Amino acid sequence: MRDWYAGRNFEPAWDGAMLSALSSFIANLDHHGLNPELFSLSRWQQTWRGTPPSATEEAKRDIATTHLALFAVQSLAYGFVDPVTVHQKWKPVSRSVSSVALLDEAVKKGPNEFTRWLESAAAPPDPRYRDLVSTLARYREIARLGGWKPLPSPPSNVGPGQPYSNVALLRARLRAEGDLPESAKKIRTKVLDPETAEALKSFQFRHGITPDAVLGPATMTELNQPTSHRLKTLIINLDRLRWMPRAYEQSEHLEVNIAEGALRLFKGGRSVDTVRVIVGKKGEHQTPVFHGDMRYLIFRPYWNVPLSIARNEIVPPALRDPSYVSRERYEIVPSFGASPDQVLPPTPENLQKVASGQLNIRQGTGPGNALGLVKFIFPNENAVYLHDTPDHSLFQATDRDFSHGCVRVSEPAMLASYLLRDKPEWNIQTVQAAMQDANRPNHKVNLTESVPVYLVYWTSTIMDDGRVRFDQDIYGHDGEMFAKFGLEAAAVSRQ
DSSP states (O other), X not given: OHHHHHHTTTOOSOOHHHHHHHHHHHHHGGGGTOOGGGGTHHHHHHHHHSOOSSHHHHHHHHHHHHHHHXXXXXXXXXXSSOGGGTOTTOOOOOXXXXXXXXXXXXXXXXXXXXXXXXXXXXXXXXXXXXXXXXXXXXXXXXXXXXXXXXXXXXXXXXXXXXXXXXXXXXXXXXXXXXXXXXTOOOOOOSBOOHHHHHHHHXXXXXXXXXXXXXXXXXXXXXXXXXXXXXXXXXXXXXXXXXXXXXXTXXXXXXXXXXXXXXXXXXXXXXXXXXXXXXXXXXXXXXXXXXXXXXXXXXXXXXXXXXXXXXXXXXXXXXXXXXTXXXXXXXXXXXXXXXXXXXXXXXXXXXHHHHHHTSSEEEEOSSXXXXXXTEEEEOOOTTOOOEEOOSOGGGGGSSSOEEESSSEEESOHHHHXXXXXXXXXXXXXXXXXXXXXXXXXXTEEEEEEEEEEEEEEOOSEEEXXXXXXXXXXXXXXXXXXXXXXXXXXXXXXXXX
16 A cells, blocks of 8 residues: 555555545446445545545545555456455455555556456456346346246146146246347247246246156245345356456366365366266255466376274274275275285284274275276375266266366366376377276376366356356255355345
8 A cells, every 4th residue: 555655656446536436436336236325425525525624534534545455456357256255265365466456557547547447357357147147137137027927836747738826926937037039929829838847947047956847846946036136146256256266377277076076177268068976965065166376187096085984883893894995995094105015914903903093094996996997196285186976877867966176077087188188198088098998097197287277166057058056055055155245145046
């Protein structure tokens, strides 16, 4: 602050015209889901109308106004909520442009250009952010017009071709969010017709429900979520998107949206592919929200079993069944890096030492390994990474929270070949060969350059096809964000 004012020869920054421009800028933040009263705008406007009793008080007001302006710029550029206050494992993202630099340039533009330029320059350039802002405006308009009427639940599930007396109301509901086109004709049928069924599938997919066009309890719960809750969800997820780096800062990175169960590959600031993933089980093993840098892959990895899993899930059955350890290809070792000739017998005494942490247990490499045939490492204190899995059938589930916290990837060979694409010796064929090569267990391959990986938690986002998606708050993180924004949680949860 001192340096900024020194650069201005300690001249005041906020005369009447500039205060009016700043007021307009803060008022416009409402378009971005940032209520101007989060910045006490009405109180500040009253303060600005008065005349300070002295030069000292005038200087204090000017400095305080600059603090306010920086807070507003920071909130639009990089988030109103500090992510570390809700996700303790998140590290601050390095920014190449500071809020001070943005404000300084805007002040230089003068009062006529200040608001327009600063709003454009500070807001994230991610196309998803722009689309989410437009979506917020669209849902606010829906709410202004009265929202949507509650849909009566049928006494039992209703599928395509089956009778449902409220088809007209259902079609109006689906038309409100764009799943049924505005051009769709009004019909008087009392049967779930093909056109309505297709629109219902679109709605279900956008809400993380199996798209089967069946009016079941989960679908009815989402259909009857109030518009007020959708608005609150959009507001907090706009802020989550502001936490991310700008495209010019990290044009290539991976994003795992935990709530959606999806991994997106970003290059040139745009998504180039999306694959399904499995995340930590709700209520038991949450996948943490954090970010790191992927540095290497390991083909046909060992699974170094964490102590808690070894103690609670492996030692008990191993003590009951002497063949369990060999059948599941576990190895008791003095350390995870032990050579094969250091493997110890699975005696009750050694198993008890595993449970107490004196010895370790790992699973041998191969198709049956819990990590599958490749894992992707971005070193972190959470011991979380991406990996293959021997059970790919679980990727067909709509709710994909099955893991102990790590992220299982549905297309590991594709991801590996993508990450190694700058190495001439690696392509999809050589990756698949390495995954099947039993003669090279624990085969480590370094990336030429590290790739940022972001494990995020977005319960509302813009999909690759431009549609808005709403996912379940599986870990309950939304409630804390609502509180930070002064919003009350009013959603009806589905089981």
